[in-house]
Amino acid sequence: SKFEYVRDFEADDTCLAHCWVVVRLDGRNFHRFAEKHNFAKPNDSRALHLMTKCAQTVMEELEDIVIAYGQSDEYSFVFKRKSNWFKRRASKFMTHVASQFASSYVFYWRDYFEDQPLLYPPGFDGRGTLAADKNEILFSEFNINYNNEPPMYRKGTVLLWQKVDEVTTKEVKLPVEMEGKKMAVTRTRTKPVPLHCDIIGDAFWKEHPEILDEDS
Amino acid sequence: SKFEYVRDFEADDTCLAHCWVVVRLDGRNFHRFAEKHNFAKPNDSRALHLMTKCAQTVMEELEDIVIAYGQSDEYSFVFKRKSNWFKRRASKFMTHVASQFASSYVFYWRDYFEDQPLLYPPGFDGRGTLAADKNEILFSEFNINYNNEPPMYRKGTVLLWQKVDEVTTKEVKLPVEMEGKKMAVTRTRTKPVPLHCDIIGDAFWKEHPEILDEDS
Amino acid sequence: SKFEYVRDFEADDTCLAHCWVVVRLDGRNFHRFAEKHNFAKPNDSRALHLMTKCAQTVMEELEDIVIAYGQSDEYSFVFKRKSNWFKRRASKFMTHVASQFASSYVFYWRDYFEDQPLLYPPGFDGRGTLAADKNEILFSEFNINYNNEPPMYRKGTVLLWQKVDEVTTKEVKLPVEMEGKKMAVTRTRTKPVPLHCDIIGDAFWKEHPEILDEDS
Amino acid sequence: SKFEYVRDFEADDTCLAHCWVVVRLDGRNFHRFAEKHNFAKPNDSRALHLMTKCAQTVMEELEDIVIAYGQSDEYSFVFKRKSNWFKRRASKFMTHVASQFASSYVFYWRDYFEDQPLLYPPGFDGRGTLAADKNEILFSEFNINYNNEPPMYRKGTVLLWQKVDEVTTKEVKLPVEMEGKKMAVTRTRTKPVPLHCDIIGDAFWKEHPEILDEDS
Ligand SMILES: Nc1nc2c(ncn2[C@H]2C[C@H](O)[C@@H](COP(=O)(O)OP(=O)(O)OP(=O)(O)O)O2)c(=O)[nH]1
Ligand SMILES: Nc1nc2c(ncn2[C@H]2C[C@H](O)[C@@H](COP(=O)(O)OP(=O)(O)OP(=O)(O)O)O2)c(=O)[nH]1
Ligand SMILES: Nc1nc2c(ncn2[C@H]2C[C@H](O)[C@@H](COP(=O)(O)OP(=O)(O)OP(=O)(O)O)O2)c(=O)[nH]1
Ligand SMILES: Nc1nc2c(ncn2[C@H]2C[C@H](O)[C@@H](COP(=O)(O)OP(=O)(O)OP(=O)(O)O)O2)c(=O)[nH]1
Ligand SMILES: O=P(O)(O)OP(=O)(O)OP(=O)(O)O
Ligand SMILES: O=P(O)(O)OP(=O)(O)OP(=O)(O)O
Ligand SMILES: O=P(O)(O)OP(=O)(O)OP(=O)(O)O
Ligand SMILES: O=P(O)(O)OP(=O)(O)OP(=O)(O)O
Ligand SMILES: [Mg+2]
Numbered sequence A, B, C, D: 001s002k003f004e005y006v007r008d009f010e011a012d013d014t015c016l017a018h019c020w021v022v023v024r025l026d027g028r029n030f031h032r033f034a035e036k037h038n039f040a041k042p043n044d045s046r047a048l049h050l051m052t053k054c055a056q057t058v059m060e061e062l063e064d065i066v067i068a069y070g071q072s073d074e075y076s077f078v079f080k081r082k083s084n085w086f087k088r089r090a091s092k093f094m095t096h097v098a099s100q101f102a103s104s105y106v107f108y109w110r111d112y113f114e115d116q117p118l119l120y121p122p123g124f125d126g127r128g129t130l131a132a133d134k135n136e137i138l139f140s141e142f143n144i145n146y147n148n149e150p151p152m153y154r155k156g157t158v159l160l161w162q163k164v165d166e167v168t169t170k171e172v173k174l175p176v177e178m179e180g181k182k183m184a185v186t187r188t189r190t191k192p193v194p195l196h197c198d199i200i201g202d203a204f205w206k207e208h209p210e211i212l213d214e215d216s
């Protein structure tokens, strides 16, 4: 192919098979960004909800993310062990997460910050880490910011795929006597649902053994 | 620091010193994106100008990019050999370029597509390559898509830092008889300026020896 | 330290935690080496025993090797998952295995090739692979050369750590009437012991579950 | 090929094109080795000459090494920028250097240590570094151990390829009256020749500009 030549100079960044890939994003200079956009201190709920909306978009648009976890200006995404998305190339994982999150942040801004215009397009950095052991993810990825904080603040947002009943109304062709009526249609979909709970304790992981399953 | 533990599981992705780092972005599934947003075929000038605006933003917001080159749904950015931005970590380079480009794409969309609403937030993938030799960049990075195209189409957009005279009007305190007058103020700034020229021929590189200078 | 500067230019080759590191050696140009040293065809038992002696030396001199497997001019060594030898640097693993094997090959040559002088010092290449999953090792590392061979030849040499009773004679100070007598002393030691068995079938791994134990 | 499967788990360790690859070896635990083999202190000339003999063997048996430099129990080898030996795979470079050096050390031991038997086979570790800039090699690779030593000791052994006249005697078929006579035959060969000089000063590099030539 015509791209073969340039490939020669590109380091192979294939992630080791059978490991979890974890991509973590962090807002660039959000100290300034929060100030310029009048974020409430210390936690602006509009900002947190927007972050979560972006993370949901990332989970829906990209492949194989099993869980996400975020707080402040950062979000981490865990890909399933057996993912073969883009042949496990680290650069693809990191840049797709970063760009999808960033474009979503601007796209959905107005849904969360009604009276506060967006003054400039924000940046996010990303990094990719690997884990061959489930406990590494729990302790190094999620626990990381818990160390220095009192227990009551030890909750960020976790996004998990869950079945939800989605009710939509639909105009349907009906017999003449019911004309013009709408009908409620219930469909079960699997969506990334935000939970606010302590994911460090054993309780959470006993309830959700499938998330970081050896077979997932 | 509290992040030391997670660092253990993160591959060191420091780019070799004294080499050029080249980051190339490419729109995700832009075949569909162009269709859904009614891009003109084969080249939509609004789309191209928006791409260039995003690339300029990337050059202005990030550090040490000396030249950028783009066409269709892709853009390449060359960092100077001696850049020590983020200690030359490849993941930082790639994700900052990808996220800044993506958020700018949504942010500036309306300035270029007045009558065409943006239907969903686009994604971009990125890759990082290294070059220890100037000719590698010219031939492998920029020449790459020239192979299969007739010479008349062999022009994309090049962005170079150039001095430009910026004229702004400023209300100034003046003697009573000139009160209320404005004054034109000319300031010289260095900005990324788009050129549409053949960057493959020798002519261009003889004119701009400094761009990929061994000392740059 | 004075070495910090050079470290900047050395890629970090730390092996991912919790994975098995497998180093495989292969004789350089042993087609010629076998010819020049009059190896019996197709298998020279002196050569095979010398290879096994070298592999035992490698296991005894280096740290954390749990199993080794060899045939023809090649030998593979599996380090335990939790090994932290030389902080898991791949270059240290590979070069220590390669150099220890090579120096042993010359050192012990005469014990196996009594009448055949060694004409020149042989070379060996090495490679390092990682496995996060036990089956990868069995199928990709050990099975590899089994594919094209009839079942009766599907046996190489496996080296496993086993307890062995070592009987040595020792001259001891004894009462006058037994003067000059020697005494047999039995000591139990753990040594790498060669087995010639089919390590592909389930039987072997059911008998030795500890070798590639998740906890090893 | 049958090896494709295992390749999937092997990180690509291709060295960046157009860079110098430098492999440095260091004797394993030579503090003990020197003691056990009664090395003279601080410098045993037999040991140094044996090291140099091994380095020459490495240069002759392997491809593309342009210069080598050693002292104490260590030796560094610089491959030419454009080397494509084994497709520039770092593991091949490091293990071939390490194993060839180690087997040669045992093989040639008796030529240098006549009265001192070799008690056990020594090990060597190796590492590979890359340099895109000539000065990196001079300062980081060679200068490294000079820092803490007084100038008079700032000399190790440098090995350079030089043309040498090799005189061999050869029995030749000659006219009847000269029958049985031998003839001296002079052949010019290029061999790695040891120099004991200061390679840090400018003088050396001005005399030998070709060694680390951009085109070499
Ligand atoms: N007031 C306010 N500030 C927030 C909120 N969420 C995040 N921030 C700010 C507080 C911190 O200064 C900053 C996040 O800390 P970082 O360590 O990520 O630093 P920052 O993004 O400034 O720099 P960086 O580019 O990541 O190195 O974002 C919020 O809800 N309200
Ligand atoms: N009509 C139109 N299409 C364009 C224009 N610029 C780019 N495109 C479309 C044409 C190509 O189908 C596509 C770029 O080709 P790619 O190879 O990048 O494929 P695509 O982005 O669809 O998939 P990818 O996710 O990159 O693998 O974008 C334009 O100005 N006008
Ligand atoms: N006659 C004989 N030859 C053997 C014996 N063990 C190994 N060899 C030879 C047969 C093969 O030609 C060679 C091993 O095959 P390889 O694929 O490793 O090739 P070779 O070492 O020649 O080249 P290489 O440097 O590894 O690419 O060694 C033996 O016991 N007897
Ligand atoms: N007496 C004597 N000792 C030497 C000579 N050449 C090297 N050595 C010894 C002195 C040092 O203790 C040692 C080299 O220092 P290293 O830093 O390489 O330490 P060593 O090899 O003991 O440990 P290592 O496995 O490299 O970490 O070798 C020599 O000519 N004479
Ligand atoms: O995306 P393609 O198919 O045009 O080709 P590529 O970008 O070289 O391939 P990839 O995106 O898989 O790196
Ligand atoms: O960004 P910091 O300073 O909070 O800490 P970090 O994210 O661990 O550091 P870096 O961004 O340099 O990887
Ligand atoms: O071996 P040392 O301690 O002299 O120092 P080094 O060789 O730089 O360290 P390492 O062998 O751990 O790479
Ligand atoms: O050496 P070969 O040709 O038997 O095959 P390989 O060992 O898989 O190839 P390489 O030595 O090039 O890694
Ligand atoms: Mg950070």
Ligand SMILES: [Mg+2]
Pocket (backbone or CB within 6 Å): A026, A027, A028, A029, A030, A031, A073
């Ligand atoms: Mg931040």
Ligand SMILES: [Mg+2]
Pocket (backbone or CB within 6 Å): A026, A027, A072, A073, A074
């Ligand atoms: Mg943060």
Ligand SMILES: [Mg+2]
Pocket (backbone or CB within 6 Å): B026
């Ligand atoms: Mg692509």
Ligand SMILES: [Mg+2]
Pocket (backbone or CB within 6 Å): B026, B027, B028, B029, B030, B031, B073
């Ligand atoms: Mg595209």
Ligand SMILES: [Mg+2]
Pocket (backbone or CB within 6 Å): B026, B027, B072, B073, B074
């Ligand atoms: Mg494209």
Ligand SMILES: [Mg+2]
Pocket (backbone or CB within 6 Å): C026
């Ligand atoms: Mg081979």
Ligand SMILES: [Mg+2]
Pocket (backbone or CB within 6 Å): C026, C027, C028, C029, C030, C031, C073
């Ligand atoms: Mg071989």
Ligand SMILES: [Mg+2]
Pocket (backbone or CB within 6 Å): C026, C027, C072, C073, C074
């Ligand atoms: Mg072989």
Ligand SMILES: [Mg+2]
Pocket (backbone or CB within 6 Å): D026
């Ligand atoms: Mg050392």
Ligand SMILES: [Mg+2]
Pocket (backbone or CB within 6 Å): D026, D027, D028, D029, D030, D031, D073
């Ligand atoms: Mg040493």
Ligand SMILES: [Mg+2]
Pocket (backbone or CB within 6 Å): D026, D027, D072, D073, D074
């Ligand atoms: Mg040393």
